Amino acid sequence: MKTLRVPEATVSRLSIYSRFLERLDKNGITTVSSGEIADGVGVSPAQVRKDLAYFGDFGTRGVGYNVKDLLKYTLKILGLDQEWPLAIVGAGNLGFALCTNRSLSIRGFRIAGVFDNNSTRVGKRIGNLEIKPLAQFPEIVKKENIRIGVIAVHTSLAQEVADIMVKSGMQAILNFSPATINVPDGIEIRNVDLSIKLELITFNLGLRTAQNL
Amino acid sequence: MKTLRVPEATVSRLSIYSRFLERLDKNGITTVSSGEIADGVGVSPAQVRKDLAYFGDFGTRGVGYNVKDLLKYTLKILGLDQEWPLAIVGAGNLGFALCTNRSLSIRGFRIAGVFDNNSTRVGKRIGNLEIKPLAQFPEIVKKENIRIGVIAVHTSLAQEVADIMVKSGMQAILNFSPATINVPDGIEIRNVDLSIKLELITFNLGLRTAQNL
DNA sequence: ACAATTATTTGAAAATTATAACAAAAGTTA
DNA sequence: TAACTTTTGTTATAATTTTCAAATAATTGT
Numbered sequence: 001m002k003t004l005r006v007p008e009a010t011v012s013r014l015s016i017y018s019r020f021l022e023r024l025d026k027n028g029i030t031t032v033s034s035g036e037i038a039d040g041v042g043v044s045p046a047q048v049r050k051d052l053a054y055f056g057d058f059g060t061r062g063v064g065y066n067v068k069d070l071l072k073y074t075l076k077i078l079g080l081d082q083e084w085p086l087a088i089v090g091a092g093n094l095g096f097a098l099c100t101n102r103s104l105s106i107r108g109f110r111i112a113g114v115f116d117n118n119s120t121r122v123g124k125r126i127g128n129l130e131i132k133p134l135a136q137f138p139e140i141v142k143k144e145n146i147r148i149g150v151i152a153v154h155t156s157l158a159q160e161v162a163d164i165m166v167k168s169g170m171q172a173i174l175n176f177s178p179a180t181i182n183v184p185d186g187i188e189i190r191n192v193d194l195s196i197k198l199e200l201i202t203f204n205l206g207l208r209t210a211q212n213l
Numbered sequence: 214m215k216t217l218r219v220p221e222a223t224v225s226r227l228s229i230y231s232r233f234l235e236r237l238d239k240n241g242i243t244t245v246s247s248g249e250i251a252d253g254v255g256v257s258p259a260q261v262r263k264d265l266a267y268f269g270d271f272g273t274r275g276v277g278y279n280v281k282d283l284l285k286y287t288l289k290i291l292g293l294d295q296e297w298p299l300a301i302v303g304a305g306n307l308g309f310a311l312c313t314n315r316s317l318s319i320r321g322f323r324i325a326g327v328f329d330n331n332s333t334r335v336g337k338r339i340g341n342l343e344i345k346p347l348a349q350f351p352e353i354v355k356k357e358n359i360r361i362g363v364i365a366v367h368t369s370l371a372q373e374v375a376d377i378m379v380k381s382g383m384q385a386i387l388n389f390s391p392a393t394i395n396v397p398d399g400i401e402i403r404n405v406d407l408s409i410k411l412e413l414i415t416f417n418l419g420l421r422t423a424q425n426l
Numbered sequence: 427a428c429a430a431t432t433a434t435t436t437g438a439a440a441a442t443t444a445t446a447a448c449a450a451a452a453g454t455t456a
Numbered sequence: 457t458a459a460c461t462t463t464t465g466t467t468a469t470a471a472t473t474t475t476c477a478a479a480t481a482a483t484t485g486t
Contacts, residue, residue: 007442007443007444008413009443009444010443011413011416012409012412012413014412014416015406015408015412015413016393016409019391020393033462033463034464035463040393041393042393042395044444044445044446045463046445046446046447047444047445049464049465049466050443050445050465050466052465053464057465059463059464060451060452060463060464061450061452061453061463061464061465062451062452062453062454062461062462062463063452063453063462063463063464064463065464077416077419078412078415078416078419079412079416079418079419080412080415084411084415086411092310093306093309093310093314094310094314096306096310097305097306097307097310098407100306101306101307101407102367103368103390103391103407103408104407104408104411107408107411107412109408109411147418148411148414148415148418154315155316171418172414172417172418174410174411177316178232178316180229180233180253180254180255182255188414188418190411190414191410192405192407192410193228194311194314194316194317194405195228195316195317195320195322196225196228196229197387197403197404197405198297198299198317198320198322198361198387198403199224199225199227199228199291199292199293199320200221200224200225200228200403201385201401201403202291202292202293202297202361203224203227203290203291203292204385204401205292205360205361205384205385205401206290208384220472220473222474246433246434247433247434248433257474258433259475259476260473260474260475262433262434262435263473263475265434266434266435266436270434270435271434272433272434272435273433273434273481273482273483274432274433274434274481274482274483275431275433275434275480275481275482275483275484276432276433276434276481276482277432277433277434278434
């Protein structure tokens with residue numbers, strides 16, 4: 001099988017294209033050019049074509065891309081032609097926000113379990129989901145066939161939670177804490193860091209004032 | 214002034230090094246080598262040295278880096294030797310989570326204003342902060358000297374909120390909605406997308422099953 | 427004081443990623 | 457049908473980023 005390596009940045013942009021296509025489709029637009037996609041999401045047309053070319057010839061020269069088809073392809077490529085159940089550990093404010101976040105559910109993610117060890121939280125409900133004690137994590141993720149775990153606990157507990165996730169057979173972990181998590185090879189770990197982007201901003205604003213721009 | 218361009222990836226990693234150093238310092242460790250930093254945060258030692266070298270010669274050959282000093286330098290470089298007041302628009306679950314998030318405050322960010330147009334939310338308090346109507350945004354950010362706006366509203370309102378932020382003189386915007394935001398040149402926009410990383414995961418898990426790894 | 431060791435600097439090489447240019451294909455018009 | 461326009465897919469070029477390797481500096485132990 002020819003599995004040419006795709007840059008991660010390309011996959012991330014594919015997510016963005018995909019959502020843009022969703023919007024076009026919702027607005028009844030049937031055809032779109034690389035240039036229009038580029039304008040819509042803020043990249044160059046060449047980039048759009050190059051990115052899509054990794055996965056196949058989806059367009060028609062002189063015409064552009066069929067919105068519905070390309071949307072279907074991008075979703076398929078991203079693995080979003082199926083529902084992905086998630087297990088969130090940490091039912092604090094962030095965990096709560098994630099559970100109720102619409103942009104996740106729209107894209108095919110379903111919160112299938114929320115866990116916490118804080119006794120004031122366990123037993124309470126978020127939507128129609130009951131917060132379970134962490135001890136039930138292994139059992140529930142097995143029953144629900146969950147492969148992706150989400151860490152939404154405080155930094156100091158993050159590694160511990162990750163270990164439990166690994167032991168319970170999670171194949172991928174999305175970590176919202178600023179901690180650096182260690183996992184065995186073969187397990188995918190991704191971090192969403194709330195302050196890294198802010199620090200990128202302060203770095204740049206700092207430069208700006210330094211140079212009086 | 215010699216302002217050699219620093220890769221964005223380098224700045225992001227600097228944030229990570231900086232937090233690692235904070236932890237070392239807290240544990241009373243005074244000296245650290247590039248290899249130890251590398252192990253701690255999951256990059257290569259060469260990468261650590263190269264990244265730090267953009268900003269100066271902080272290390273001593275044969276010894277390594279002084280933790281306290283390097284921490285101070287990294288914070289300074291990132292602009293975190295001062296407090297940054299933030300204005301959050303959107304007091305839903307995500308906005309609430311951001312307001313109460315400790316990892317932001319630890320790094321010198323202070324939520325100086327929370328805004329919403331939902332009348333069920335306006336007037337309520339998050340901690341010791343009162344949720345204000347969006348109409349008061351221009352006035353308050355001026356008074357509080359806020360340069361960074363945070364978008365935590367639903368996708369459909371994101372651009373509108375960004376426009377208000379720009380008009381009110383924000384120099385940078387951190388956008389938590391999956392919308393693509395357009396801002397004039399000179400204004401910095403950064404996106405934190407909750408589902409892009411998840412879709413990167415599903416892409417990779419998809420490949421994995423496709424190849425039976 | 428000197429060798430041995432450790433670990434940074436520095437600069438070059440390699441790899442990766444993005445940009446630009448262009449030929450090929452499809453549709454359109456005369 | 458032939459010329460023209462549009463827009464893709466692809467190849468080539470450029471820029472960026474990471475890795476590697478040699479040179480240098482400080483420390484420790486003998």
